[in-house]
Amino acid sequence: MRRRNLALVLGTVAAHSPLSRADVAGRIGLTRAAVSSLADELIVRGALTEAEAVSSGGRVGRPGRVLAVSDRGPAGLGLEIGVTHLAACVADLRGEPRVWRRVERSNAGRPAGQVLAEAAALAAEAEAEAAALGLRVEGRVLAVPGVVSNERRGLVERAPNLGWHAVGLADHWPDPDTVPDPDNEANLGALAEYWHAERVMETFVHVSGAAGIGAALVIDGRLFRGARGFAGELGHIPVHPDGAPCACGSRGCLEQYAGDAAVLREAGLTRHGDPVALLAERAGAGHAPTLRALDRAGRSLGLALTAAIDLIDPDGLVIGGAYAELAEWLLPSVRAELAARVTVRPWASEAVRASALGRRGPVLGAALMTVRRLVADPTRLSSS
Amino acid sequence: MRRRNLALVLGTVAAHSPLSRADVAGRIGLTRAAVSSLADELIVRGALTEAEAVSSGGRVGRPGRVLAVSDRGPAGLGLEIGVTHLAACVADLRGEPRVWRRVERSNAGRPAGQVLAEAAALAAEAEAEAAALGLRVEGRVLAVPGVVSNERRGLVERAPNLGWHAVGLADHWPDPDTVPDPDNEANLGALAEYWHAERVMETFVHVSGAAGIGAALVIDGRLFRGARGFAGELGHIPVHPDGAPCACGSRGCLEQYAGDAAVLREAGLTRHGDPVALLAERAGAGHAPTLRALDRAGRSLGLALTAAIDLIDPDGLVIGGAYAELAEWLLPSVRAELAARVTVRPWASEAVRASALGRRGPVLGAALMTVRRLVADPTRLSSS
Numbered sequence: 046m047r048r049r050n051l052a053l054v055l056g057t058v059a060a061h062s063p064l065s066r067a068d069v070a071g072r073i074g075l076t077r078a079a080v081s082s083l084a085d086e087l088i089v090r091g092a093l094t095e096a097e098a099v100s101s102g103g104r105v106g107r108p109g110r111v112l113a114v115s116d117r118g119p120a121g122l123g124l125e126i127g128v129t130h131l132a133a134c135v136a137d138l139r140g141e142p143r144v145w146r147r148v149e150r151s152n153a154g155r156p157a158g159q160v161l162a163e164a165a166a167l168a169a170e171a172e173a174e175a176a177a178l179g180l181r182v183e184g185r186v187l188a189v190p191g192v193v194s195n196e197r198r199g200l201v202e203r204a205p206n207l208g209w210h211a212v213g214l215a216d217h218w219p220d221p222d223t224v225p226d227p228d229n230e231a232n233l234g235a236l237a238e239y240w241h242a243e244r245v246m247e248t249f250v251h252v253s254g255a256a257g258i259g260a261a262l263v264i265d266g267r268l269f270r271g272a273r274g275f276a277g278e279l280g281h282i283p284v285h286p287d288g289a290p291c292a293c294g295s296r297g298c299l300e301q302y303a304g305d306a307a308v309l310r311e312a313g314l315t316r317h318g319d320p321v322a323l324l325a326e327r328a329g330a331g332h333a334p335t336l337r338a339l340d341r342a343g344r345s346l347g348l349a350l351t352a353a354i355d356l357i358d359p360d361g362l363v364i365g366g367a368y369a370e371l372a373e374w375l376l377p378s379v380r381a382e383l384a385a386r387v388t389v390r391p392w393a394s395e396a397v398r399a400s401a402l403g404r405r406g407p408v409l410g411a412a413l414m415t416v417r418r419l420v421a422d423p424t425r426l427s428s429s
Numbered sequence: 430m431r432r433r434n435l436a437l438v439l440g441t442v443a444a445h446s447p448l449s450r451a452d453v454a455g456r457i458g459l460t461r462a463a464v465s466s467l468a469d470e471l472i473v474r475g476a477l478t479e480a481e482a483v484s485s486g487g488r489v490g491r492p493g494r495v496l497a498v499s500d501r502g503p504a505g506l507g508l509e510i511g512v513t514h515l516a517a518c519v520a521d522l523r524g525e526p527r528v529w530r531r532v533e534r535s536n537a538g539r540p541a542g543q544v545l546a547e548a549a550a551l552a553a554e555a556e557a558e559a560a561a562l563g564l565r566v567e568g569r570v571l572a573v574p575g576v577v578s579n580e581r582r583g584l585v586e587r588a589p590n591l592g593w594h595a596v597g598l599a600d601h602w603p604d605p606d607t608v609p610d611p612d613n614e615a616n617l618g619a620l621a622e623y624w625h626a627e628r629v630m631e632t633f634v635h636v637s638g639a640a641g642i643g644a645a646l647v648i649d650g651r652l653f654r655g656a657r658g659f660a661g662e663l664g665h666i667p668v669h670p671d672g673a674p675c676a677c678g679s680r681g682c683l684e685q686y687a688g689d690a691a692v693l694r695e696a697g698l699t700r701h702g703d704p705v706a707l708l709a710e711r712a713g714a715g716h717a718p719t720l721r722a723l724d725r726a727g728r729s730l731g732l733a734l735t736a737a738i739d740l741i742d743p744d745g746l747v748i749g750g751a752y753a754e755l756a757e758w759l760l761p762s763v764r765a766e767l768a769a770r771v772t773v774r775p776w777a778s779e780a781v782r783a784s785a786l787g788r789r790g791p792v793l794g795a796a797l798m799t800v801r802r803l804v805a806d807p808t809r810l811s812s813s
Contacts, residue, residue, distance in 0.1 A: 248656040271742025272632045278739040294772040352736035355662040358655025388678040
């Protein structure tokens with residue numbers, strides 16, 4: 046009960062701050078005394094701060110003291126291992142990113158232990174920078190482009206574009222006290238989108254693409270992972286069932302038309318460095334084969350997303366991750382395909398949009414995962 | 430609180446009966462006195478009965494009295510308007526169907542008022558038969574092959590195979606006291622499957638086909654309707670994007686390969702009476718063009734269901750409604766297609782099965798909708 050009330054006070058301040066203790070009591074229907082005791086505990090735990098209100102001139106009488114979620118103290122660390130980069134982010138309890146790190150690094154096919162040791166080093170740098178800001182990391186989550194089972198915590202079952210199979214993070218992480226929890230990057234990107242979007246949608250599909258094309262489903266404000274954790278596998282939906290053979294053993298999968306390797310090939314480009322940046326650069330320069338390849342990719346994405354709309358009936362679709370940088374060229378053909386295909390229900394073209402977070406989504410979502418946990422259950426906060 | 434406790438007692442007896450009052454108290458952690466008061470109220474409302482336990486010889490001492498959910502009293506009426514039939518079903522509070530009615534009737538293109546008047550007459554017959562069994566209908570739900578909005582209760586937005594557009598049931602139903610709530614037949618079929626399946630799945634896709642091909646999603650034991658009530662539109666997923674034009678304006682929709690009209694055409698058969706019965710009869714007789722047409726339909730269904738598995742990661746898929754009668758011929762090609770297409774996650778062939786309820790699913794689900802509401806909130810029960 047106290048746990049629930051702590052969460053209620055913290056959540057109320059987070060959503061509506063600045064609020065006085067009396068304001069909080071009025072909103073949640075607890076007594077002023079009860080709210081004060083809860084607020085005191087949240088202050089001790091570093092979750093809330095209290096300061097003199099800046100007078101807005103609108104109130105009569107002496108200025109009160111108002112509560113706000115702390116921008117120091119408890120924080121979440123997000124990490125990401127991508128095919129061509131490592132990243133880290135620290136977010137404070139307000140959900141604001143305070144530390145960003147990103148290094149380009151070719152991770153495909155390298156030993157998992159080596160990659161994880163480098164990620165751990167980047168994490169240590171980010172935590173040190175956060176400590177200098179007065180932030181204390183209380184949880185660590187690692188975004189991976191792969192499948193993390195619902196059942197076995199700490200295990201990356203399969204990350205084909207890294208060449209990982211059944212990698213247990215604890216087996217490789219240098220410091221047993223800082224082993225992160227792995228999660229799928231598309232899921233974490235969707236979480237960041239849900240948290241930070243200007244126009245919040247309760248039910249949406251978040252597409253996140255590059256080497257593989259994944260999606261995450263947010264349903265009624267919660268990440269839906271499927272019965273076994275495999276939901277949102279957009280890349281192997283058959284868009285042209287008799288089409289190109291896919292590495293998965295099937296034919297005509299979306300990845301064969303909209304995955305970065307397929308788009309590069311269709312554009313006649315040779316991969317060097319970051320393929321999405323290369324495609325954006327060529328498209329921006331008006332390179333006709335690249336524009337045609339992106340149009341084809343967008344059409345195929347539109348076919349797969351037609352299935353997603355037909356099945357799930359979301360409020361909207363978000364193109365996130367690295368592909369957000371290609372939105373300028375992908376969105377017109379995605380929208381055209383949806384306009385032609387989604388005809389038996391209302392569907393507005395603007396319901397598909399690009400994420401403003403782009404590549405930062407997954408690692409920010411990884412940081413926010415801890416913040417969400419702490420806000421939902423402030424008793425997890427260590428007393429500072 | 431009393432409402433919740435009434436539901437707890439009723440739900441416990443429903444799941445584990447026969448139980449004595451003491452057994453119930455032990456299971457739910459309330460006092461014997463509290464349970465007795467709740468049980469008395471449920472008996473007065475007609476939801477529970479109490480009788481001498483039949484001695485199983487295993488207990489020492491005098492036989493006790495045990496509670497059971499009543500097979501008389503409160504009941505739900507389900508109705509269905511199909512393209513070629515009308516149906517009614519009354520289920521008692523145990524969820525058992527007690528009255529079944531079904532008449533073949535060509536409903537496509539007839540005035541909605543006429544069809545609804547005939548449905549109301551069938552409903553009155555079913556209620557009279559139920560009354561003779563001591564059952565009292567406390568809620569009415571109508572299954573329609575169409576779209577019922579989340580927002581506007583009582584309105585069938587669109588049922589293309591009936592030719593309905595924006596039909597408000599109250600505008601046509603003869604007796605204002607017995608107007609049913611409409612709901613989509615695929616959703617109700619899924620609900621019946623969830624209630625009556627031998628092997629319960631918490632997350633599954635229920636396909637229900639004939640003129641149109643719909644699906645319903647049960648996610649974590651609850652029907653998922655989508656952001657606006659349109660979830661589960663399987664029939665217009667593009668399975669062959671450059672394929673046959675569809676009435677919806679798109680091309681290559683599943684319905685053009687697996688809808689009953691398409692299968693009849695491909696089999697070289699002329700529609701007369703019930704198309705699914707005709708297909709089952711010809712297939713059973715070994716008619717080669719029919720077998721080929723059903724194989725093609727199964728393959729196309731497999732393509733659309735690949736998208737459903739990839740996106741939703743269900744425990745399994747159920748082929749229900751009229752198409753359950755074609756399962757013998759559809760399932761092998763559905764399973765073959767899924768085996769070839771769903772390769773990046775574990776997927777067992779037996780995870781696709783036919784519903785044992787078949788055509789009875791939707792109308793039974795319509796009756797169960799009321800039963801579920803009453804069991805979840807026994808204060809809705811009128812005191813008998």
